[in-house]
Amino acid sequence: MTARVKAIVLSGNGTNCEREVAHACQLAGADADIVHISALLAGRVRLDDYHFLNLAGGFLDGDDLGSAKAGANRLIHARVAGRQDSLADDLRRFIAAGKLVMGVCNGFQLLVKMGLLPSFDGDFRQNCTLTFNDRGRFENRWSRLQVNGSSPCVYTKGMADIYLPVRHGEGKFVTDSPATLARLEQEDLIVVRYADVQGRPTQDYPDNPNGSVAAIAGICDPSGRIFGLMPHPEAYVHRTHHPRWTREDLPEEGMGLQLYRNAVDFIAAELL
Template identity: 70%
Template sequence: MAEQVRAVVIAGNGTNCEREVATACRMAGCDVVDIVHIAEFLAGRCRLDDYHFLNLAGGFLDGDDLGSAKAGANRLRHARVAGTENHLIDQVLRFIQDGKLIMGVCNGFQLMVKMGLLPALDGDVHTQRASLTFNDCGRFEDRWVNLKVDPQSPCVYTRGIDKMYLPVRHGEGKFVAESDDLLKAIELRHLAVMKYADPVTGEPTDRYPLNPNGSMNAIAGVCDESGRLFGLMPHPEAYLFRVHHPRWTREQNLPEEGMGLWLYRNAVQFIREDIL
């Protein structure tokens, strides 16, 4: 019997998209999908070692009161697992070293960036070198956006995808790099997986509201150099079915399967072919 693909979605402290993400994992072909509260990991009752695909869902992590996902990043890096001298970050780093997959959406993307897991140039997953900050418009954005995908990106989630149409729901989604040199390195290594795009030209744009937050170089999603760690501000789990599309009653030729599911299908295929 073939080994099962096991996915976990971390819940708690304000995340509220865990059920949608779990549904996406199941639809994509994961054999086991668990929604686990962060407290269960910290209590030592669950271990990341038992899974292949870690999902960091969106929501209002810690209420965004201390900056988007910063408190959550500190919790993962510094909180100890009960009854041990080990920190939860030790499991995360082992998960990465084993070549497994991590995807963060919205607050999950912010969490990965503020932990230093992205963009993680040259494998440095300990140092925060970028951030996601307040939208240039100064308010929460809830709209659908067009995305251009870099075909040369090493990202395993976007293989075979050249464009997407997904919703954003955030107040702090502006991607900023610590320096021009870092931004150039991200571009040179094709780590800017997807960018906000003009629906007419298909090219990246800084123009609001096509770019809803003013991200540097219109960046909407970033991966590390292995392509296994991936974060994005748009919500793929919010477009799994035709009826999720904002014009589903007017566009009769929409496929039954939503574009967001493509990312999860690619992840499961990679796990079956390269990890199991």
């Protein structure tokens, strides 16, 4: 029997997009399990048994302390039952094994606040965050994204642009210093940027829905295997998800599905 790519989608404590993410993974050819974080903490499910970790969108812990901050502290400090390891230790081992991690929206916020992105030197130190949108309100709209073809990101290979929905109140990407931003630029770790109708990165609202510095919508780590973005690829995997699906001649598959296909193909080629 041919080995299958196994994806895990974390749920619990406020996530609400886990079913859509699992569906996207399955459409891309993976076996996908939705696993409550309590199952990992109790040791009933092991992260080691999977190839592709998905951190779904939602409102972890009601966004108390800031988006995903409480969730990040939980993952960093919580111990797995019967072991001395924390879930953060399991994550580091998962990453060291060359496996893939993608965080969308609240999942992206979780990755940066855990220091898993951008993780320039593998030190897992937080040096960027996502904060309140410039307009001070929740944004629910579709956004054009320009893809950086020079990025090492495995998820966006072969893509030049993407059209995806955003749904967030704290999506403004900022860094702790100009040096951090410069390094993101120099190492091509900025994977996607908010773009205008001409496909050019923009700071102008509403094309840039939150005011992110340098129009940043998503970044990856130097390996290209850890990727976080605010827009929701799992929300556009079929033509009927597009807001103009009754008025435009669209491909059957939505653009977001390609990110999951690229992930599954990479795992099949490199890890199985």
